[in-house]
Amino acid sequence: NAGVTQTPKFQVLKTGQSMTLQCAQDMNHEYMSWYRQDPGMGLRLIHYSVGAGITDQGEVPNGYNVSRSTTEDFPLRLLSAAPSQTSVYFCASSYSVGQLNYGYTFGSGTRLTVV
Amino acid sequence: KQEVTQIPAALSVPEGENLVLNCSFTDSAIYNLQWFRQDPGKGLTSLLLIQSSQREQTSGRLNASLDKSSGRSTLYIAASQPGDSATYLCAVSGRTLTFGKGTMLLVSP
Numbered sequence: 001n002a003g004v005t006q007t008p009k010f011q012v013l014k015t016g017q018s019m020t021l022q023c024a025q026d027m028n029h030e031y032m033s034w035y036r037q038d039p040g041m042g043l044r045l046i047h048y049s050v051g052a053g054i055t056d057q058g059e060v061p062n063g064y065n066v067s068r069s070t071t072e073d074f075p076l077r078l079l080s081a082a083p084s085q086t087s088v089y090f091c092a093s094s095y096s097v098g099q100l101n102y103g104y105t106f107g108s109g110t111r112l113t114v115v
Numbered sequence: 116k117q118e119v120t121q122i123p124a125a126l127s128v129p130e131g132e133n134l135v136l137n138c139s140f141t142d143s144a145i146y147n148l149q150w151f152r153q154d155p156g157k158g159l160t161s162l163l164l165i166q167s168s169q170r171e172q173t174s175g176r177l178n179a180s181l182d183k184s185s186g187r188s189t190l191y192i193a194a195s196q197p198g199d200s201a202t203y204l205c206a207v208s209g210r211t212l213t214f215g216k217g218t219m220l221l222v223s224p
Contacts, residue, residue, distance in 0.1 A: 033212065042216040043204070058211060090158065092212070101146040101208050103164040108157070 002026050006091050006107035013081040013114045021076040021110050023091030029105075031094040032074040036060065036087040043090065049074055081114045088112070117142045121205055121215035128195055129223055136190040136218045138205030143183050150179050150190050151204040153217070159204065163190070195222045
């Protein structure tokens with residue numbers, strides 16, 4: 001049981017390049033989300049999904065796209081990288097039964113530097 | 116908009132001390148509250164999950180309480196050890212998961 005797997009672990013991009021951060025979970029969780037973590041800002045929600053085919057914006061969605069074609073995968077796309085997107089990115093998944101949510105599991109993160 | 120505040124931002128204690136980390140949130144309409152630990156350069160490890168209907172949860176030397184009506188949670192660490200040194204994050208789950216900025220804990224031998 002791998003949990004939440006993020007790839008790559010490290011990436012350096014040039015300004016204007018595009019790339020996709022991969023996130024996969026093997027726990028059949030319906031809820032998946034992406035966060036970025038910056039010094040002094042804490043973790044901020046970028047996009048989230050409550051199930052296959054459904055996505056929504058979080059607090060800081062600009063410059064990022066997501067899609068959810070399967071329950072397992074939730075990739076994050078940077079359309080045209082900017083230095084302001086230098087950050088550590090975390091993917092998380094969760095599940096609920098009725099009103100009861102069973103907590104979030106996080107991946108190990110992707111450290112992205114845009115030069 | 117949910118806001119989560121953690122106090123103190125940093126804490127330094129000698130080994131063996133009992134300590135309390137505080138978390139407050141502005142919107143009491145939450146499903147649960149989760150405490151995480153983050154080591155430098157690493158991911159988030161879940162420590163304790165308290166459902167909105169519960170008052171506390173315990174795991175080993177850790178005890179977390181939740182007072183939803185006052186918008187407060189505390190994480191109590193008993194008999195602290197140098198291995199407890201890390202950043203502790205509080206997160207509340209409503210429609211989305213909202214984090215505090217964390218308490219950086221240093222336990223010295």
